[in-house]
Amino acid sequence: MQSQDVAQRPAPPSPAAQVVDVEQAEAALVEHYPRLVRLAYLVLAPGMGRSRRVLTAHALTQRALPRGSRSPAPVIPAQNGGAPCSSGVESLGEGRDGDPGYALVRLEVLRRALEAGLPLKLKPWPKRSQLPPLLPQVWGLKLFPRSGGADELALDQRLSTLSGPARAAYALRGLERLEDDAVREVLTAAGVADADGALLEAGGIPDQFGLLDSPEFDPCSLQARPTDLMRRRRHLKAALAAGVALLVSGALFGLPGGGWEPDDAVAPPYARNPAAQAALDPAKLTRVSPAGWRNSARTDFSVWPARGGLTGDMALLRRALAVWARPGGTVRVSATPGTPTGGPAGPPQLLFAGRVDAARVVILYDGLRIARYAEPTDGTEGAALDFARVDGADRAGASAVVLGRTDGNVRYLTAPWVKKAGERDLMKPGSGAMDLALAEGVTAPLAGPDLRPGACTSWNVLQLTDGTGKRLLTDLGELVPARLTTGRPGSPREASGAEALRTWQPFACSLATLRSAGVRSVNAWTFNEQPLPDASGSAAWVCTRAETWRGGGARVLAQFHTPGGRYGAVAAKAENVPACSARDPQVLAGVWWKSEAGDWYLLAAGSRRTASVRASGGVSGSARGSLLTVPAERGVRAELKGTLKNGRSVGGLH
Known part of the structure; x- marks a missing residue:
């Protein structure tokens, strides 16, 4: 058990250590709250269940704020590496490397998370961290992070075999990117008696640190599911029935003629909604003819024809519609921010039904959303349902949809007006594009972007050619890829030209920060150039702005690139601001x-x-x-x- 791995808290540091006041610690906790909660979630014992881990991680992090001025750990380790950036450049808003406020709250979060894994004993009295959190609490719902892929699931299972201190060591190595000496010092300060043993145990798991940034381990991006429905139904059945009877009786007594009239605006109780019933009938799915888009004034998802080898499989289509309307507890459901997940209001449009690698996939469109239903070819266990908001899509926004991801590769279904598809590395603008085969609009597998933190050496994007030219799309972990552009806000150009590709090269890896945010397009704008003080050339200032499908939530990065540097450095970032937009460039x-x-x-x-x-x-x-x-x-x-x-x-x- 972990009780032998956690010692008593170390003695407070000497008076010479820097004192952190409550305001400084609070600022660090608020600024880095998602990272601290993710750290607590990774350290907590997986045996307590994902929903309880989420609430406990939030509770422990919120209680990490000191009650008065405190001294941080004697040593505040710096991170090893971090995001790729030019040598010698630091952001003005840097808040972790060398910040004593962050070091203090991180140490407190780590200490409480380790204490929460200790076995309960009556003597001495249990610590507060070992008890279920009083707050936050959610009644009637289970909250848990969005499911990742097979790699994330395998990593979570391997982490569950480690002790608490070993999980902490792995998280500090991968999430905080600390060297082993720094990890040893933090663990010792957190009360771990055998820090070397924890490091050795954590070393038994391969370094898959890039997976720690996955939504699988993000307790701030959650899914909700009901719980204890049957028990609540049994307890409230009599009361609900009596209440409904009383309401109906009162309404009937108040109606002229003593009953429901044919022209009443309100339907009788339990009346069926014809539109809702039609939405579940695969025979009523909207199907567009293959040539319909050629004569249409619109060029969006509404003119896509139905493609794939299983468009006539009524059983598959009926399951897809039923799961969309009422997903079961075993179905993994995900949605881009701002996307409703309720059933369709009427019969949706069928875009695709067919086999994609080892799955049967159905793509549907209801005018607001793209819905993707996927199930294994040998059954329905492990089915997934994904949503993406696409209202207002134009020709560029409706160019492609993700069909599936397997072993780091992505397959797309392209628009019927796409004539040619290719794959190119955004970090190698001079290498050209490699052709991708197209079969009924389905591309050959495309290698996904390299998401390993600190080791981003390539970023593969999809290049599509249609009657209007070429455009680049990048996979950001969602159903609809994001469009890449360059140029002054208000008049962006496609990023497929030689100059645009050179502009994007140093900033490709920064796209990883935009994953799972519902991004519609990302524009890179070189807003200035600055001579360097040592006469070593001029540095470029580039603003990258990511617009979302929901309108709000735009993310802005101001990045700095020095001559000869491979990567740009993030100088500043903001969200929900008009900077670098057509409204305020x-x-x-x-x-x-x-x-x-x-x-x-x-x-x-x-x-x-x-x-x-x-x-x-x-x-x-x-x-x-x-x-x-x-x-x-x-x-x-x-x-x-x-x-x-x-x-x-x-x-x-x-």
Whole structure:
């Protein structure tokens, strides 16, 4: 058991250690709450069940805030690597590497998660972490993370065989990207008696750290399912029946003539809804003719013909419709943010029904959503139902749908107007595209993007050619791939040209941060170029903005790329802001940059319409124009303000 692996809490650090006040710890907890909850979820014992692990992880993280000023662990380990970026560049908003507030709350979360796995004993009294959380609580529902693929499931099963300290060691290595010496120090500070043993035990599992960022281990992105339905039905059956009878009797007594009239606006109790019944009938599915799109004024999913070898399999189509209307407890259901998962209001349109690798797949469209039902070819156990919102799709947005993912490869169903498909590496703009075979609109397998953290060496995208030109689409883990564009907001161009490909090359790996966010398109805009202080060339400032299908929730990254660097560095990021959009194509961001001589500078840049830039706080400086270069000490805080040529003020993106 884990009781032998967790020692008493270490003595408090010396008075010389840096003291963290409550406000600093709270800021770190709020900023990095999803990562801290994911860390707690990974450390908690899988035996307690996914729903209880989710609630316990949130409860432990929320209780990690100290009651007063506290000292962090004597050593605050820095992360090893992190996101690919140019050497010597740090984000102004960096909040983990060297942040004592984050080190303190992370240590407290880790300590409480390890305590929660200890066996309960009457003497001494159980710790609060060992008891079920009082809050948060959810009644009548089970909450659990969205299911990942076979690799994530296998990793979760292997982690369940480890002790709590070993799971903590694996999470600190993979999620926090700490070196073994740093992991050993954090575990010791958390009360683990045998940190070396925990590291050795964790080393028995292969390094699949990229899977830790999967929705399988994300307790902040959840699915809800009902629980104890039968018990509640038995307890409330008599009361509900009596209540319904009383209401019906009262309504009948109040009606003229003492009953329901044929022209009443409200249907009698238990009346069937013809539209809802028709939605479950496979014979009533909408099927578009193969040539219908050629004469239609629309070019979206509504003109896609029904394709695939199983479009006549009524039993399969009936199961797909029934599962859509009432998914069972064993069906894995996922949906992009902002997408309703209820049944169709009427008969949907059939886009595809056929065999895809080792599964039978049905793709349906109801005017608002794409629904994908998949089941194994040898039965229905392990069926999955996925939704994606696609309202307002145009020709580019309705170019392709994901049919299935197997062994890191993706198959797409393309629009009927697509003439040619290809695969190209976004990080190798000069390598050209490799042709992909098309059979009834279904592509040959396309290698998915490389999602390993810190080891992103390629990012494969789908290139489609139709009557209007070429466009690039990238798989972000959802049903509908995202479109890639470049250029000034309001007039973007397809990212398939040579110059556009060179623009995207250093920023391809940053697309991994947009997975499972319902992204419709991503635009990369080079908003400025800045000469470097050591005369080593000019750095490019690029703003990447991801628009979503639901309209809100757009994500903006300001990125910085130095000459010769393979990757761009994220200088600032924000969500739900108008920056870099057609409505407000203005942006201001800054980074700390280290020259080859070892000197640190604050570099800031705004869009071309910026008249002046000013830095305040730990660094003071100003400059006319859209660029600012100020010598500075590393790690001090700075606030950026800009003034546009029309006199309007803009703040730094963060």
